Amino acid sequence: MPVVKAVTCPVCGSLCDDIELTVENNNIVKVKNGCAMCESKFLGYNSEHRVLRPLIRKNGKLIETSFEEAIRNAAKILTEANYPILYGWSSTSCEAIRVGLELAEEVGGVIDNTAVVCHGPSLLSVQEVGIPSCTLGQIRHRADLIIYWGSNPWSAHPRHIERYTTYAEGRFEKSAWKGYLNKIKALLAKKKIESSIRRLFLKKKPTVHESISKEPPETLSRKGRKFIVVDVRKTKTAEMADYFIQVEPNKDYELLQALRALVRDEEIDVDKVAGVPIECLEEVVDVMVNCSFGALFFGLGLTMSKGKLRNIDTALSLIKDLNMRTKFVLMPMRGHFNVTGANTVFTWQTGYPYAVDFSLGYPRYNPGETTVVDILLRRESDAALVIASDPVANFPTKTVEHLVKNPLIVIDPHMNVTSHMADVVIPSAFVGIEAEGTAYRMDHVPLPLKKIVEPPNGIHSDEEILRRILAEVRKIKNKNEEEA
Amino acid sequence: MITLYPLKEFKHPIIAESINPEFFQGKSIQEIGSLKIWEGNKERKLRELFKIEEDKADNPTITIHGNIGKVRKIGKKMEKGEITIYGNVGMHLGEEMKGGKITVHGNADSWVGSMMKGGTIEIHGDAGDYLGAPYRGSNEGMHGGKIIVHGNVRSEAGAHMRKGIIKIYGNASQFAGFRMRGGTIYIQKDAEERVGACMSDGKIVICGFLKSVLPTFTIEGIKKKVKIEEDEKAVGPFYLFRGDLTEKGEGKLYVSKEKNPHLSYYEKFL
Numbered sequence: 001m002p003v004v005k006a007v008t009c010p011v012c013g014s015l016c017d018d019i020e021l022t023v024e025n026n027n028i029v030k031v032k033n034g035c036a037m038c039e040s041k042f043l044g045y046n047s048e049h050r051v052l053r054p055l056i057r058k059n060g061k062l063i064e065t066s067f068e069e070a071i072r073n074a075a076k077i078l079t080e081a082n083y084p085i086l087y088g089w090s091s092t093s094c095e096a097i098r099v100g101l102e103l104a105e106e107v108g109g110v111i112d113n114t115a116v117v118c119h120g121p122s123l124l125s126v127q128e129v130g131i132p133s134c135t136l137g138q139i140r141h142r143a144d145l146i147i148y149w150g151s152n153p154w155s156a157h158p159r160h161i162e163r164y165t166t167y168a169e170g171r172f173e174k175s176a177w178k179g180y181l182n183k184i185k186a187l188l189a190k191k192k193i194e195s196s197i198r199r200l201f202l203k204k205k206p207t208v209h210e211s212i213s214k215e216p217p218e219t220l221s222r223k224g225r226k227f228i229v230v231d232v233r234k235t236k237t238a239e240m241a242d243y244f245i246q247v248e249p250n251k252d253y254e255l256l257q258a259l260r261a262l263v264r265d266e267e268i269d270v271d272k273v274a275g276v277p278i279e280c281l282e283e284v285v286d287v288m289v290n291c292s293f294g295a296l297f298f299g300l301g302l303t304m305s306k307g308k309l310r311n312i313d314t315a316l317s318l319i320k321d322l323n324m325r326t327k328f329v330l331m332p333m334r335g336h337f338n339v340t341g342a343n344t345v346f347t348w349q350t351g352y353p354y355a356v357d358f359s360l361g362y363p364r365y366n367p368g369e370t371t372v373v374d375i376l377l378r379r380e381s382d383a384a385l386v387i388a389s390d391p392v393a394n395f396p397t398k399t400v401e402h403l404v405k406n407p408l409i410v411i412d413p414h415m416n417v418t419s420h421m422a423d424v425v426i427p428s429a430f431v432g433i434e435a436e437g438t439a440y441r442m443d444h445v446p447l448p449l450k451k452i453v454e455p456p457n458g459i460h461s462d463e464e465i466l467r468r469i470l471a472e473v474r475k476i477k478n479k480n481e482e483e484a
Numbered sequence: 485m486i487t488l489y490p491l492k493e494f495k496h497p498i499i500a501e502s503i504n505p506e507f508f509q510g511k512s513i514q515e516i517g518s519l520k521i522w523e524g525n526k527e528r529k530l531r532e533l534f535k536i537e538e539d540k541a542d543n544p545t546i547t548i549h550g551n552i553g554k555v556r557k558i559g560k561k562m563e564k565g566e567i568t569i570y571g572n573v574g575m576h577l578g579e580e581m582k583g584g585k586i587t588v589h590g591n592a593d594s595w596v597g598s599m600m601k602g603g604t605i606e607i608h609g610d611a612g613d614y615l616g617a618p619y620r621g622s623n624e625g626m627h628g629g630k631i632i633v634h635g636n637v638r639s640e641a642g643a644h645m646r647k648g649i650i651k652i653y654g655n656a657s658q659f660a661g662f663r664m665r666g667g668t669i670y671i672q673k674d675a676e677e678r679v680g681a682c683m684s685d686g687k688i689v690i691c692g693f694l695k696s697v698l699p700t701f702t703i704e705g706i707k708k709k710v711k712i713e714e715d716e717k718a719v720g721p722f723y724l725f726r727g728d729l730t731e732k733g734e735g736k737l738y739v740s741k742e743k744n745p746h747l748s749y750y751e752k753f754l
Contacts, residue, residue, distance in 0.1 A: 082524035083496040108525030127621035253678060258699045260730040266700070269753055273699045310659055310681065317682070317730065359525040360499065366620055368594060368613065369497075369556075369575055380496055380554070382524075 001029070008449050009038040010091070010432030013334030013442035014157045014164070026453045028433075035158035042433065049414045051427040052456055062425065067458060071465070073424045074385070075472035077407040079480075081383035083359060084109035087372045088389030088411075090336035093437020093449060096462035097338075097345040100387065103470045105358045106477070110381070112372040113342035114335075114389055115354040118300055120367060121309035122332045123343065123353045129316040134329045135443045136163075141170035143329075145291035147228045149315070150252065150301020151333045154236040160333070161237070165295070166227045176225040180240055216243050216283045226287060230255070231301060245284065248275040250306035256314040259285060263321045294328040303332070334442040337432070341440035376402045387411040387462060388428075392418040411465055428462045435461035485539035486516060487547045491532075494554040496524030498533065498574070503558045505544035505565025505584065513538045548573075553593065559586050562603070575612070578605050581629065591635070595619075600629040600648065610635035613657075616650055617643035626650070626667060639676075642669045645686060649713060661688045664735060670712050674743075682728050683735035689718055690739045694747075701727035701737060703750040710738045723747055 007019040021042060022030035031039045054070035055062040078084050086104050089097050090113050097113075104111035115123060139146075146165045153160040161167050169175040220226060220243050229241040230252075238244040247255050251274030258273040262285040268278055288294055296319060302311045315330060322328040334340050343353040350356045352365035355372070368374055372391075375381050376399035383406050392400050393416065403421075410422040419425045429435040432449035440446050455461075460468075486508050502519040517531030530536065544565035551571040552558075559567050559578045572590040576598055583603045594612035597605045598619065611633045616626040617640055625644030636654035643662040651670045652660075658676040661669050664683040674692035681698060689710050704724045709717045722738035739747060 082526055124620060128623065253681070254696075254699055257681070257728075257730055261700045264730060266729040267702070268699050269702055269750060270699050307658070307678065310662065310678070314682070314730075321730070359497070360522055361525075378554075380524075382496070 004450065004452055007452065008432060008439065008447045009034055009041070010337045010430070010439065010449055011037045011041050012157050012337060013340065014160050015337055015439060015441040015447050016159050016163060017447050021452055023452060028452060037158065045413070045430050045433055047414075049416075050456075051413070051415045051419065051425060052459065054427060055419075055422075055425040057423045062420075062422075067426075067460070070424050070426050071468045071472050074409045074426065074469050075476055077383050077409060077424070078103070078107045078109070078385060078469070079473050079476045081107065081109070081381075081407075083375075083381050084383040084385065085372050085375060085381045086111040086385045086387070087391060088114065088387035089342045090114040090339035091388035091431075092338065092462045093431045093435070093439060094338065094341045094345045094446070095437050096387075096431070096466055097342055098349065099463055099466040099470060101346065101349045101356075103385075103466055103473065104356070105363075106470060106473050108359050108361065109385075110355070110357045110359065110370055110372065110375060111346070112355045112370075113339065113346065115339055115343055116367070116371045116373055117394070118335050118339070119303055119332045120354060120371070121303045122298075122312045124309040124367060125312035125316055129313055129320065131316060132319055132323055132329050133331055133443065135445055136331075136441065139293075139295045139329070139331075140164045140168045142172050142293045143170075143295045144173055144224070145226045145228070145287060145294040147230065147288075147294070147296045148237055148241075148333075149230045149296060149298040150232075150303075150305065151297060151299025152231070152235040152237045153297070153299075153333065154240065156299070156335070157333060160297075161240075165297075166225050166240075173225055176227060179224075183240075216280055216287075220283070220287055226291070228284065228287070243284070245276055245280070251275070252302055252305055252311050253307040253314055255281075256311065256318055259288075260314065260318045260321055263289065263318065263325070288322060288328070289325050291326060291328075294322065294326065296328065296330045297333050298330070299333040300335075331443060338439035340442055340444055341438065341446070344440050344444065373399055376400075381406060383407045383409075385409040385411070386418050386422075387466075390416040390418050392416075392421055411462060413459075426465055427459055428465055429455035429459050431462060434459070435463075437461075437463070485543055485545045485547065486513075487537040487539065487549065488530075489535040489537070489548075490550040490552055490555075491535055494523070494533070494552070496554065498523050498552075498555040499557055500555050501557045501560045502530065503546060503548075503555075503567070504560065504562050505546055505567065506563060508546060509544045509565070551590070553591075556593075559584075562586075572609070578603070581605070594638070596633075597626065597629065597631045599624060599626065600631070601627045602629045604630045604632070606632045606634075608634045610654065611637045611641075613638040613640055614643060615641040615652075616645060616648070617641075617662075623663065625664075636673075642667070645669070651712070655692070661686065661735075663731075664688070668712060670718065680727060680735055680737045682731050683737075684728070684732035685734045687736045688738065689722070690737075691718060691743070692740065693743050694739050697725055697737065697739065697747065697750075698728065700729045701725040702729065703753050705754060706741060706751075707738065723750065725750075 004021045008017040020032035053064040056065045167177040227241045229238040230245045232249045255274040319330045350363035355370045357364040357370040379402045408422045409424045410419045411426045434455035436451040437449045499522040519530045546567045548569045553572040556574040557576045561580045563582045564584045567586045569588045575593040576595045579598045581603045586605045588607045591609035592611045597616045626648045628648045631650045639657040640659045645664045645667045649668045653672045655673045656671045656675045658678045661680045664686040666686045669688045675690045704726045721741045725737040
């Protein structure tokens, strides 16, 4: 059976490119090297939820139609609209996104990607403060301090720690994997001892985890890679860390500011910040300042908690302060496999990373005004095109109410919740499985997505579908101009 | 004097940079009606969206009656004259304004007086986020002028402010005076946390309740009175905090002593 090597996995922002797939009769039968999410995508993409024919809504019901008819309908909806929105983009290829931007300009709409509901605040802060960053390869080989803040890579980016950070075998920094195994063994032994003690003295109540962080362990001062996690709850990643700081919910800003003050050798009047004693923070700052290459990864725990972009603002400022004393970098943990690509393509085409408004004929950008969620909330749009996303399932209810009230076009391989509410559904091929393209890893490294198997008959790639809609839109506009 | 009445309830955003006393002055009603305005992605004429009435008095004044919550950028770069709005108004009111006066008898949306350099804006209702703050990515906040809000304001009022005064007679949401570098913000009622975050200079006065002061502020003393404007003083006593220590640290934060007994903890450092 043919084995395809070095396949890029189109699931999360880590974009692992060492996957090996076994293909039999145009079917993927075995996945090697992938995590659970990767395996599930490659083996289960062709499920019963797949749409194989374009659908349009007639008399309130979605009925099958021809590809050409669906394209004509989609183009008509977009051309007639006064303020259409084009949303999604983070789970498709850069090539498709480029055509999407052209389409948005042609129809005078607002184009936005899923960064609006995840790392949009990070992008806003980067524009104000700047970002000291690097590639994941550099972190793998050189970083001796890894901090995850408000993110749980063990569950959301399962191979991140193993491939790029603490447990990766770097050229100058060794993997901390053995240390972790010893820790697990010790923890298991501790649990056994505790349970036997409990059995001996039955009346003793089981101990409850303290909400306030304990003193940093001595292991934090040892040589080699160190691993710190800051989160509101003890996640699986936090259990693996050398030190876990439990921050009070919505107090990240205060904690980061306190760390900044300590890095700058300023005195703090209070004893505790965000539930963490100042002494603990002083020790953490010691570790940060004394490392030779530190990396801070942050997730939605920081971008979407109270303070949003200002949390990232202060995190970036902390890295700026740390760089006066040592080498430190920062990186957002991007979710969708090509959300970084969406931001990159948006930026080199229009100058802005997301929420670009073409209604005046030139690109304008003002998150809060031109972001899709806000537009829907203010009920301003009158048509929508959703590609490679499912906003009905994850947007606030009030925005969804307005989204489904107006004509809605969905381009997606699956029949998702948004497709069920749509007026035109155009099925597409899976990019990275049935269509090739380019995607950007979270550190802005472009990687090729491979075509492994042929798509079902009559199914086109996102890029092809968008090109056809664009051509049809231009045809309608030319006709209208001639008539005028 | 020109009076405008919206002809319908707007659905799409209206970009109305042309509603500006200077553009209207010296023009006939026909010419004013032909001024360009954007509705969504369609270019329209002012008369297609507004009923325009003219009063013979030759002063550069515009009065708008009706809710125009979707109409943005009214009075952009305005240098003189007056705009009075009876109803709610949309975003970017008086953006980069240099002189004149705007009065709103209703609520205003976000970015009121964004990057303002002079003149006065008075809102008799509430104001949205980013009062007087610059556009995304810029750190050139308010450079002068005066904004008075009689209701509440949402977050980041006076962000990146350099000069001028903002008076809020209601409550302010979080991050008031964020990265402020000069000027005065006066909040008569309560303020949410993170006031003055990353401020490097300037003055913030809070007469109501403030849940907590950022850990990067340090207490300097207790003051009986604080000067707000030339002939206006707020009577205290006030705790005076200096910060933000993570920046230059020369900003002054005055918090009412009477309304904030929980801050008496800081008195031991005096």
